Amino acid sequence: MRVHIVGLGLMGGSLAGALARAGCAVGGSDPDAACLEEARRRGWIAGEDAAPGPGDAELLVLAMPPRPVIAALPECLADAAPEAVVTDIASVKAPILASARRSPRRARFVGGHPLCGSAGSGIAAADPDLFRGRPWILVPGPDSATEALERLRAMVERIGAVPATMSAEAHDRLLARVSHLPQILAKALARAAERGGVAAELKRGLFGGGWRDMTRLAASPAALWTEILAENRAATRDALAELRAVLDEAEAALADDAPDSALRAWLAASAAAGKDGREAAS
């Protein structure tokens, strides 16, 4: 499979490494020349003569944030080879599928979203094993060619990721709950603690692993998350409203005249919900 990846940051770089290792011919482009050079040095993309370009690859991957994908997609579809498949890996899908729909070549686009990441960023933190065993959501539009979906699935399986297909709306609804709302919560928790007068204790490291886990996402880049949340704000607002309703119940249990039985009931119900996710993850 001949693949070209636009954007060789953490995700695009990791994908280049994974595909090269799987025996694919990989080309890449990035506005940062040093990044491109590093990808070549690692052997993740081929030399200029051998590397598939955006116009002759069988699979073109846009490894960029949501808005650059939305903006570039019609032109990328127009410039790609007629039988090429174009995909992306951004965290929001409905506005990207909407952008593809504006192209006469829309049958060649299938959205994608690998559910993994890393605390690092850039090609320096890239890892060809990043996708192994992790879900990769495939998001065909109503007009996507079945054969395009199958080509993307073949790529995902080739690097050891686990494909799962759903609509853009189902994807955005799911991600609002498992990613976009958690992002807001991690930041809110850190900010609330600071306002609650324990900033000095936080600076001294006076917390346990639970706090570290729950606030890890708070250091994510604000510019990227502004895009993601703005592009998925309807579903994120719904998810936030659902959470607030559950927190109302926690507040009521804490204020109850019989706090023990109220808290135990609230905790037991919620623990059951949490367990599903843990079991699936292990």
Added chain:
Amino acid sequence: MRVHIVGLGLMGGSLAGALARAGCAVGGSDPDAACLEEARRRGWIAGEDAAPGPGDAELLVLAMPPRPVIAALPECLADAAPEAVVTDIASVKAPILASARRSPRRARFVGGHPLCGSAGSGIAAADPDLFRGRPWILVPGPDSATEALERLRAMVERIGAVPATMSAEAHDRLLARVSHLPQILAKALARAAERGGVAAELKRGLFGGGWRDMTRLAASPAALWTEILAENRAATRDALAELRAVLDEAEAALADDAPDSALRAWLAASAAAGKDGREAAS
């Protein structure tokens, strides 16, 4: 130092192992005979003849949940040797210090709380390195003898933990924010997602590391957390109210007519708050 530990679960067992390794004479008691046997087998507590008992140890550690400590403390203080120091490791401090104050031997009690833990439980999951490099909060009451505080500090340093002293009120205020509220949030997030219609996707493991981190605490035992939250509910309610105020702002940013600038401002402010915790933790 001759130490007796009451309760040889995850925390008490780990402490027995850490102290034994540091050359202390350690005795222990536990209602579960198999657990006591396992602690002996591992060499973490001494044989019955050599082991310090609750009446002749220099340091008596109550490694039990908050309410058993509250209930047992007056009798433990009465039965301990006159010059012994008594401490505990529970997650809430004000009601425990209040219990100690009811004893004529209150000068011999200093509360404690190691800020670490493990996903496991029981002596099977115990680890003598659990406390190494981790904070251990020392909580003297107004009547605690200075020499008692120093003896506890010496034990904490001996096993490689990092002592930090604060009042019971400051401890409970801090833990409400860095532990008790996060516990509620992890459970609320899991429950809200289930209500939001993505339970099937959670069962299939369709989420990334962020979700796993943010919901890990949701599997904590409901009985223990009922005690902790009930015993610290005033501070936990305050912390929850602070969080809800920050979530109001997030909701307003998502609903703003200019969502980009509103979200960017909200995310940037909160990211700064999160960063402190991360830097301290690294």
